[in-house]
Amino acid sequence: xxxxxxxxxxxxxxxxxxxxxxxxxxxxxxxxxxxxxxxxxxxxxxxxxxxxxxxxxxxxxxxxxxxxxxxxxxxxxxxxxxxxxxxxxxxxxxxxxxxxxxxxxxxxxxxxxxxxxxxxxxxxxxxxxxxxxxxxxxxxxxxxxxxxxxxxxxxxxxxxxxxxxxxxxxxxxxxxxxxxxxxxxxxxxxxxxxxxxxxxxxxxxxxxxxxxxxxxxxxxxxxxxxxxxxxxxxxxxxxxxxxxxxxxxxxxxxxxxxxxxxxxxxxxxxxxxxxxxxxxxxxxxxxxxxxxxxxxxxxxxxxxxxxxx
DNA sequence: CGCGTTTGACCGGCGC
DNA sequence: GCGCCGGTCAAACGCG
Numbered sequence: 001x002x003x004x005x006x007x008x009x010x011x012x013x014x015x016x017x018x019x020x021x022x023x024x025x026x027x028x029x030x031x032x033x034x035x036x037x038x039x040x041x042x043x044x045x046x047x048x049x050x051x052x053x054x055x056x057x058x059x060x061x062x063x064x065x066x067x068x069x070x071x072x073x074x075x076x077x078x079x080x081x082x083x084x085x086x087x088x089x090x091x092x093x094x095x096x097x098x099x100x101x102x103x104x105x106x107x108x109x110x111x112x113x114x115x116x117x118x119x120x121x122x123x124x125x126x127x128x129x130x131x132x133x134x135x136x137x138x139x140x141x142x143x144x145x146x147x148x149x150x151x152x153x154x155x156x157x158x159x160x161x162x163x164x165x166x167x168x169x170x171x172x173x174x175x176x177x178x179x180x181x182x183x184x185x186x187x188x189x190x191x192x193x194x195x196x197x198x199x200x201x202x203x204x205x206x207x208x209x210x211x212x213x214x215x216x217x218x219x220x221x222x223x224x225x226x227x228x229x230x231x232x233x234x235x236x237x238x239x240x241x242x243x244x245x246x247x248x249x250x251x252x253x254x255x256x257x258x259x260x261x262x263x264x265x266x267x268x269x270x271x272x273x274x275x276x277x278x279x280x281x282x283x284x285x286x287x288x289x290x291x292x293x294x295x296x297x298x299x300x301x302x303x304x305x306x307x308x309x
Numbered sequence: 310c311g312c313g314t315t316t317g318a319c320c321g322g323c324g325c
Numbered sequence: 326g327c328g329c330c331g332g333t334c335a336a337a338c339g340c341g
Contacts, residue, residue, distance in 0.1 A: 162314055164333060177332070181313090190332090 144204040152176065152191050152201055157213040160189065171195035185210045 153160070153176065160178035168175045173193035180187040187207040194200040 161312080163335090165315075166331065166333095169330070175331085188332095 142204055142206045144202055146194070147201045147203060148199055149201050150199070152193060153178070158182075158187070158209065168192055168195075173198070180209060182209070182211050 153162075159181040161181045162176055163179050164177035165174050166177070171192065172195060175190055175192035178189045178191065185207075187205065187209050189206065190202075190204040192202050194202055
């Protein structure tokens with residue numbers, strides 16, 4: 001209560017929070033509902049907006065469907081002292097988004113180690129207070145999505161359990177903390193509404209799912225209502241490159257179009273062709289049928305007319 | 310009854 | 326050392 005008041009008063013000031021770093025111009029909007037979409041000009045420009053420090057081209061390779069190793073395994077960033085963030089631009093039926101990721105683990109080994117470590121940490125926590133003093137607490141790689149959505153918690157196909165909510169400084173909107181409900185999976189996500197643009201939601205994923213998405217993989221069968229409602233599922237899936245299991249079972253994005261798209265992104269010369277199609281498409285369901293989540297991830301307009309700042 | 314949410318308390322990191 | 330702040334815990338509660 002008081003806290004909120006305080007937050008409000010401070011709202012217009014500082015800029016330390018993640019959401020604050022997202023300029024309004026970065027606000028993407030939903031794709032399939034034919035909402036306007038603006039994107040920062042230049043390749044990866046929007047990454048800067050999110051404070052991304054390390055976004056080597058390989059990043060997008062890594063972001064390519066699940067098969068890619070770990071997105072953050074870029075050798076170039078050998079042990080980045082701080083986090084670097086990456087941006088993706090997935091879209092959801094009533095939302096489109098950008099994403100960013102922060103990478104604090106640098107390679108596969110580290111990732112695995114991080115996972116183990118996290119598990120250890122959790123065990124320790126349960127026992128009492130763990131934390132090693134010498135080591136800074138290692139964080140899982142993080143990916144943030146900016147999503148234009150009226151709904152805070154986008155259904156990404158995984159099941160999440162909310163474990164906390166905090167008022168965010170400089171923002172009138174609270175931040176919610178979710179954890180994957182799957183037993184051995186320690187993936188977390190934060191959801192907060194941007195104070196700059198209340199219509200956008202910043203979703204930050206942390207860690208990697210150690211299990212297949214509960215929602216049926218697309219293409220294999222019917223698409224669960226949730227997936228239809230919020231294809232942000234895709235977002236999560238590709239943003240957090242899945243572990244090995246995805247290499248065996250075709251995951252959400254098993255079509256080449258996705259990688260194609262990313263390639264475009266990478267080269268900064270995006271061909272929005274197929275995206276136009278989407279705009280004509282009225283129903284998300286049909287959308288999924290014909291194209292796949294790819295388009296949900298990459299709103300057509302997104303790359304059409306880069307907006308200048 | 311099981312599962313998820315709410316919410317105040319608590320803890321640790323960090324800046325001053 | 327102190328206070329702020331982000332993140333997490335866990336009891337209470339709600340809902341199907």
